[in-house]
Each structure stands twice: as C-alpha cells, then as structure tokens.
Amino acid sequence: MTAKSAAAAARATVYGYPRQGRNRELKKAVEGYWQGRVGADALRSTAAGLRRSTWRQLADAGLHEVPTGDFSYYDHVLDTTVMVGAIPKRHRAAVDADALGGYFAMARGTQEVAPLEMTKWFDTNYHYLVPELGPGTVFTADSAKQVAELTEALALGLSARPVLVGPVTYLLLAKPAPGVPAGFEPLTLLEALLPVYAEVLADLRAAGAEWVQLDEPALVQDRTPAELQAAERCYRVLGGLTDRPKLLVASYFDRLGDALPVLAKAPVEGLALDFTGAAAANLDALAAVGGLPGKRLVAGVVDGRNVWINDLSKSLSTLGTLLGLADRVDVAASCSLLHVPLDASAERDVEPQIRRWLAFARQKTAEVVTLAEALARGTGSVTAELAANRADLASRAGSPITRDPAVRARAAAVTDADTRRSQPYAERSAAQRARLGLPLLPTTTIGSFPQTGGLRRARADLRAGRLGTGGYEERIEAEIQEVISFQETTGIDVLVHGEPERNDMVQYFAEQLTGCLATRHGWVQSYGTRYVRPPILAGDVSRPEPMTVRWTSYAQSLTERPVKGMLTGPVTMLAWSFVRDDQPLADTARQVALALRDEVADLEAAGTAVIQVDEPALRETLPLRAADRAAYLAWATEAFRLTTTGVRPDTQIHTHMCYAEFGDIVQAIDDLDADVISLEAARSHMQVARELAAHGYPREAGPGVYDIHSPRVPGADEAADLLRTGLKAIPAERLWVNPDCGLKTRGWPETRAALENLVAAARTVRSELPAS
Numbered sequence: 219m220t221a222k223s224a225a226a227a228a229r230a231t232v233y234g235y236p237r238q239g240r241n242r243e244l245k246k247a248v249e250g251y252w253q254g255r256v257g258a259d260a261l262r263s264t265a266a267g268l269r270r271s272t273w274r275q276l277a278d279a280g281l282h283e284v285p286t287g288d289f290s291y292y293d294h295v296l297d298t299t300v301m302v303g304a305i306p307k308r309h310r311a312a313v314d315a316d317a318l319g320g321y322f323a324m325a326r327g328t329q330e331v332a333p334l335e336m337t338k339w340f341d342t343n344y345h346y347l348v349p350e351l352g353p354g355t356v357f358t359a360d361s362a363k364q365v366a367e368l369t370e371a372l373a374l375g376l377s378a379r380p381v382l383v384g385p386v387t388y389l390l391l392a393k394p395a396p397g398v399p400a401g402f403e404p405l406t407l408l409e410a411l412l413p414v415y416a417e418v419l420a421d422l423r424a425a426g427a428e429w430v431q432l433d434e435p436a437l438v439q440d441r442t443p444a445e446l447q448a449a450e451r452c453y454r455v456l457g458g459l460t461d462r463p464k465l466l467v468a469s470y471f472d473r474l475g476d477a478l479p480v481l482a483k484a485p486v487e488g489l490a491l492d493f494t495g496a497a498a499a500n501l502d503a504l505a506a507v508g509g510l511p512g513k514r515l516v517a518g519v520v521d522g523r524n525v526w527i528n529d530l531s532k533s534l535s536t537l538g539t540l541l542g543l544a545d546r547v548d549v550a551a552s553c554s555l556l557h558v559p560l561d562a563s564a565e566r567d568v569e570p571q572i573r574r575w576l577a578f579a580r581q582k583t584a585e586v587v588t589l590a591e592a593l594a595r596g597t598g599s600v601t602a603e604l605a606a607n608r609a610d611l612a613s614r615a616g617s618p619i620t621r622d623p624a625v626r627a628r629a630a631a632v633t634d635a636d637t638r639r640s641q642p643y644a645e646r647s648a649a650q651r652a653r654l655g656l657p658l659l660p661t662t663t664i665g666s667f668p669q670t671g672g673l674r675r676a677r678a679d680l681r682a683g684r685l686g687t688g689g690y691e692e693r694i695e696a697e698i699q700e701v702i703s704f705q706e707t708t709g710i711d712v713l714v715h716g717e718p719e720r721n722d723m724v725q726y727f728a729e730q731l732t733g734c735l736a737t738r739h740g741w742v743q744s745y746g747t748r749y750v751r752p753p754i755l756a757g758d759v760s761r762p763e764p765m766t767v768r769w770t771s772y773a774q775s776l777t778e779r780p781v782k783g784m785l786t787g788p789v790t791m792l793a794w795s796f797v798r799d800d801q802p803l804a805d806t807a808r809q810v811a812l813a814l815r816d817e818v819a820d821l822e823a824a825g826t827a828v829i830q831v832d833e834p835a836l837r838e839t840l841p842l843r844a845a846d847r848a849a850y851l852a853w854a855t856e857a858f859r860l861t862t863t864g865v866r867p868d869t870q871i872h873t874h875m876c877y878a879e880f881g882d883i884v885q886a887i888d889d890l891d892a893d894v895i896s897l898e899a900a901r902s903h904m905q906v907a908r909e910l911a912a913h914g915y916p917r918e919a920g921p922g923v924y925d926i927h928s929p930r931v932p933g934a935d936e937a938a939d940l941l942r943t944g945l946k947a948i949p950a951e952r953l954w955v956n957p958d959c960g961l962k963t964r965g966w967p968e969t970r971a972a973l974e975n976l977v978a979a980a981r982t983v984r985s986e987l988p989a990s
C-alpha cells in the first residue's frame with residue numbers, strides 16, 4: 219500500500235440516516251396504523267418512499283456508498299431480533315399471524331402480553347428494545363428485510379452497503395428472558411448465533427452486496443478478556459466463511475481500547491473507527507498496532523452526535539495521518555446520523571449567521587463528501603469549501619454569544635461554599651418537618667400530568683397565531699385548576715402544577731435561557747414514534763427572567779397544601795441538548811447551574827417550600843469507559859448542588875431519576891445532598907430501595923410504586939405490597955409514596971385510577987405502622 223493509492227480511492231459514506239422524513243411522515247404513518255387510520259400497505263409504501271428519497275438525496279450529495287437496512291419502523295435492535303428469529307415465546311403467535319402487527323406487539327405490548335424492555339442505546343437519548351434470550355433460544359435466519367432494502371437501493375443504480383448490528387453487540391445488549399436465571403450470559407449463545415449471521419451474509423451477497431457493515435459499538439465499553447475472546451472468535455468464524463461479502467466491522471461512541479488489536483488482526487476486510495472526542499485516542503492506538511495493512515479503514519471524522527460544523531482542516535490532518543496506516547481510507551460520520559436532526563437549512567428562525575455554524579444530517583453528509591474529495595484529489599479541489607469553513611469557524615469563535623463576560627465572571631467566582639447547604643441534613647430535616655407538617659409516607663407525583671392533544675393543539679394554535687397569549691394562558695390556568703383540584707380531592711400531600719405549559723422538560727427551559735437555541739424542525743428519535751427537539755447550547759448561558767414562578771405561584775394560590783416547584787437539572791439539560799464543543803462540559807454545566815440557581819431562589823422567595831430538580835439523565839451520561847467516570851461525576855454532582863444549595867434550611871429540595879439502573883451511581887446520588895429523591899422502581903420490585911439501604915443512604919426516598927410506562931393501572935393492594943417491601947429497606951420516617959416518573963404520556967382515566975389507588979395504599983400501610 220502507498221499513502222497515495224490509499225488517498226486516490228477515498229470514498230464518502232455514512233452508517234445510517236434519520237428515518238422519520240422531513241415532516242415526520244413515518245411517525246404519522248405508524249401512529250395512524252396503530253389507530254387503524256392507515257393500512258399496512260399504505261404504511262409500507264410511505265416507508266419505501268422515505269427510503270428512496272433518502273438514498274437519492276445521499277447519492278445526489280455525492281456519497282459514494284449509501285447504507286441500507288438502517289431504516290426501521292420502530293427500532294433497529296428489534297429488527298435484528300426479527301432477523302435472527304429470537305422472537306420471545308409470548309409474541310410468537312402474534313408474529314406468525316401478522317408479521318407487522320406482531321412486530322409492534324413486541325415493541326409496545328398488547329392487553330395480553332408485555333412488550334420487550336426498552337433501554338438507552340449506549341450514552342445517547344435513543345432507546346432500543348432489549349433482546350430476551352435464554353439457554354433454550356433457537357436462532358433462525360430471516361434476511362427478508364435486509365435483502366429487500368438492499369434490492370431497493372441497488373435498483374436505483376446506487377452502490378449500497380447493508381448495515382447490521384454485529385453478533386457480539388447484539389448478545390451483549392441482550393438480557394435473560396423472563397424465567398431464565400439472572401446469571402445466564404447471552405454471550406454464551408455466540409456459537410448458535412454465528413451460523414444465522416452466516417446465512418444472512420450469504421443471502422446479502424447473493425442479492426448483490428459487495429460489502430456488509432457489522433456494527434459493534436459494545437466493544438468501546440470496558441470488556442472482560444472472555445468478551446474480547448468472543449469478539450475474536452466471532453470474526454475469525456465470519457471472516458473464514460467462503461460465501462460472504464467483504465466485511466466492515468464498525469465501532470463508534472468511544473475508543474476501542476483493548477478491542478482494537480483484536481479487530482485489527484481479524485480476517486475481515488475493513489474497520490470503521492470513530493476519531494471524534496474521546497475516540498480520537500483510536501489514532502495513536504491504531505499506529506501502535508501497526509495500522510491496518512491490507513484493510514479498508516473508514517474514518518469517522520465528522521461528529522455524528524453533535525450539530526456543529528466540522529473543522530475540515532483538522533479532519534484533513536487526521537485523515538492525512540491515517541493514509542499511512544491502511545490500504546484504503548474512506549471518510550464517514552463517526553456514527554449513524556440517526557442522532558442528529560435532518561436539515562439545518564429548515565431552521566428559518568435561527569439567525570442566518572448562526573445557522574452557518576450548524577450541521578445536521580444533510581450538512582454532515584456534505585462535509586463527508588468534501589473531505590473525501592479533498593483526500594482523493596487534493597485540497598485544491600475544495601478550495602471554496604475550505605475557505606467558507608474557515609470563515610464560519612472564525613465567526614463562531616469570535617461571536618459575542620459564545621463569550622458573555624458577566625456569565626464568565628460569575629462562574630469563575632463560584633466557591634466550594636456555594637455548593638454546600640448551610641446546615642447538615644439532620645437540622646434541615648427537622649426544620650422541613652416543622653414547616654411542612656406532612657404525615658408519614660407522604661404522597662406526591664413526579665411533576666407532569668397528562669399532556670393531552672388539546673394542550674398540544676393550544677400550543678400549536680398559539681404559534682400559528684390562531685390563539686393569543688391571553689387565551690393560551692387561560693387555557694393553561696384552567697388545566698392547572700383541574701390538576702390541583704384533582705390532587706386535593708384524591709388526598710395527595712405534596713401537589714404539583716402538572717407542567718401543562720411545557721412542550722418538553724428540556725426544550726421549555728432552553729427556550730427561555732440566553733445562549734440556547736431551540737429548533738422548529740430539529741426532531742430526533744428518542745424511541746419508536748416519540749421524538750424530541752434537543753435545544754442547542756450555543757453560547758454562554760444566563761437567565762434573563764424567571765421561567766416557572768408564574769405557573770407555580772398560580773398553582774399555589776389555589777391550595778393550602780404545598781405545591782412543589784419543578785425544574786430540570788443542569789446535567790439533564792446538557793445530556794438532552796446539543797452542547798457546545800468549544801469548552802469543557804463542566805464549564806457549560808456550571809453556567810446552566812447558576813441560571814437554575816436563580817430560578818430556585820425566585821421560587822423560594824415566592825413562597826415555594828418544596829422544589830424538585832429532575833436529573834433523569836445523570837446515569838445515562840456516565841462515560842462508557844470506567845476510567846472517565848470519576849471526573850464526570852465530580853462536575854455533574856457539583857452542578858446539581860450549585861443549583862440547589864442556595865436555599866434556606868426549611869426549603870425541601872427533591873430530585874428525581876428514572877430509566878436507569880442506579881446501582882453503580884448510589885454514591886453520586888448521595889453526593890447530590892438532596893433532601894428527597896424519587897426513583898423508578900416499580901418494575902424492579904423496589905430493588906433501588908435495597909441498593910440505597912445497602913449504601914446507608916441517609917435521606918428520604920420515594921421508590922416508585924406505579925409503572926407509568928405501561929397503560930396498566932396498579933391495584934391498591936399491589937401498591938401497598940410494594941410499599942411494605944420498601945419499608946423493609948427504608949424506615950417509615952424517610953419513605954415517600956409516588957409513581958415511577960411523570961404522567962405526561964398517560965391518559966386521564968388511568969392517571970385518576972392509579973393515583974387514587976396509590977393514596978389508598980399509603981393510607982393502608984400508614985395504618986399498619988406501630989404508633990410512635
């Protein structure tokens with residue numbers, strides 16, 4: 219190999235693209251299908267049309283090789299479960315009767331059967347459906363979807379590369395099926411799974427695939443020697459097949475570490491590596507193993523998870539180094555573009571100058587093409603692009619929004635004392651008891667009440683000018699009245715206003731903070747048909763005006779009971795936004811924390827005695843590599859304390875977390891020093907209560923007794939049983955009664971019934987407590 223020939227062949231590609239379409243056509247078609255308004259054929263044809271137009275756009279933009287098979291009606295890990303035939307027993311009949319209906323039954327459950335569990339895809343806000351495997355799992359190949367999508371792309375005359383979840387990652391993401399002992403390790407099924415992948419690979423080759431990509435992001439996490447050995451075995455077996463396409467093994471989201479030498483030696487034709495952020499360590503590691511002689515290297519140099527334009531010169535210098543290390547170097551985004559919105563040019567409300575700093579999926583594709591062009595033909599072939607890129611980078615670096623001297627001075631002046639409560643917990647707790655006068659086992663909810671179609675329509679009407687500000691605010695006040703009166707009647711102890719004014723718990727705040735941009739069309743898939751519009755933290759952050767006091771005070775004016783103020787914490791604000799990449803996350807977190815600290819102070823001054831600061835993303839943003847975790851937890855917990863510790867001792871600070879296994883962050887939860895924490899626990903039968911107890915957690919906690927991710931209403935007996943279980947770990951003086959999470963995705967009838975049962979359960983269990 220010579221660097222020159224490696225360069226001349228450079229091609230541009232990506233691993234995946236947003237699925238939903240410019241106007242969220244896929245979301246609308248799938249939800250329409252669920253409601254019976256859209257037939258299966260119409261849904262299929264909408265999907266095929268979206269795939270076609272995506273591939274055409276990618277090819278027109280100059281991409282040499284388009285991905286196929288990355289499309290999904292719901293989730294690509296669920297698609298892999300179908301591909302390998304690992305349909306859970308309870309869904310078999312539904313899948314056999316109707317493949318599409320059965321597919322959605324696995325994703326969402328039905329009245330009769332529970333869905334697959336859903337959890338976060340690595341450290342992103344995308345959720346996948348967890349494969350359920352056991353010693354009795356029999357895999358069978360079903361390559362139909364992969365073959366059909368490849369055939370569609372080839373029919374358009376395009377060069378196409380199927381993208382599959384790799385066997386090792388698939389098994390490492392799986393869990394023991396219900397009834398299988400928890401000690402069962404899905405990775406032990408590798409030998410059984412490989413022949414199925416072999417069959418799919420043969421089918422794809424027969425359908426015309428020259429290359430197939432196998433995604434192995436699980437290999438960027440810390441892996442045991444046995445797991446690395448499994449990866450070695452996997453690619454020795456697949457590489458040794460005779461009837462197969464060329465194999466490209468892809469990793470992303472972090473550095474490969476110990477898995478790099480394993481994959482570099484594997485008998486496959488190519489590797490795709492991430493060279494952005496912490497994964498830039500792949501560069502030296504690759505040199506250290508002597509490069510990839512004889513292999514194709516796909517270099518992920520354009521950040522696939524953030525929205526900032528690429529520094530093209532810097533990427534070219536990385537690519538230049540890589541040219542000496544592989545037979546052929548291609549250019550790509552670091553991961554699938556699924557995690558960024560479609561097109562920055564649609565954001566007409568963003569100032570044109572600032573819009574030039576942004577690259578969504580479409581703009582990132584163009585960057586990849588430019589870089590491949592520069593590599594293949596020299597920088598002279600892209601002079602104009604490089605000049606424009608330099609100008610845009612300079613405009614961003616020099617913009618006043620990225621440097622607000624007042625914000626910087628305040629952040630620099632933060633002392634350790636600013637991040638500590640003025641009194642130890644025992645004294646605060648006594649003061650809070652005296653002020654609030656709550657019963658044992660106090661009941662509360664997590665904040666949101668049903669976010670109805672009517673509320674969303676009112677917001678759409680306000681934006682479109684069909685409803686004035688006054689009319690909109692009346693609508694919100696009416697909703698708050700309903701929510702308060704329902705909670706009073708039901709007998710809940712600490713009330714909430716219900717968050718009807720919020721489009722989303724992150725976006726709502728970002729829209730009011732200086733330095734943050736909200737998008738109009740920047741939808742990103744969170745799970746299934748649920749999308750979010752992550753705000754863009756573009757500059758130094760400050761809070762020009764109170765953000766929530768108006769609604770909390772209004773709610774408090776309607777009742778004698780305490781109304782809990784409700785804020786989203788700094789770590790979650792960062793985790794569910796696109797963050798600036800020109801300063802450490804810790805600095806941005808501190809700015810956001812100071813803005814929220816002002817909001818906490820204003821709520822307190824307005825008479826709010828209980829303030830909840832949600833941090834559901836604290837666990838999710840935990841770095842994938844253990845070595846990076848301590849530094850993260852240090853700034854994350856400090857930012858939370860900076861937000862919450864400026865209050866009087868008798869103001870009670872709550873926090874809330876969900877969607878996670880908390881076992882490995884109990885110390886961090888303790889370090890938040892919140893007076894009360896509510897946690898998701900119903901599905902795991904209060905496991906977190908035992909984890910807190912084992913740690914010696916000293917403050918109050920509300921492990922959830924109502925699984926709000928399911929339409930099922932728990933009976934009062936069931937909730938009471940969960941409470942009794944909770945009491946075994948947490949004493950009555952420190953146990954709260956609440957659902958797992960907010961109620962925004964639930965309907966009113968189930969919400970009413972479930973909360974009535976929850977209050978009844980609290981009363982029953984209170985009456986069983988020994989009189990003190």
Ligand SMILES: Nc1nc2c(c(=O)[nH]1)N[C@@H](CNc1ccc(C(=O)N[C@@H](CCC(=O)N[C@@H](CCC(=O)N[C@@H](CCC(=O)O)C(=O)O)C(=O)O)C(=O)O)cc1)CN2
Binds near residue numbers: 675
């Ligand atoms: N940011 C964030 N991440 C999170 C969560 C979260 O709450 N927020 N929760 C977890 C689970 N993820 C979730 C993600 C999205 C939704 C969700 O409900 N999304 C809604 C959109 C919410 C929203 O932005 N609503 C806006 C705009 C809604 C809209 O589509 N409006 C229509 C018109 C309104 C109508 O006629 O219905 C339009 O603009 O076309 C509003 O209420 O104002 C959806 O996809 O349907 C729920 C959970 C983890 N990550």
Ligand SMILES: [Zn+2]
Binds near residue numbers: 664834877958
């Ligand atoms: Zn939650």
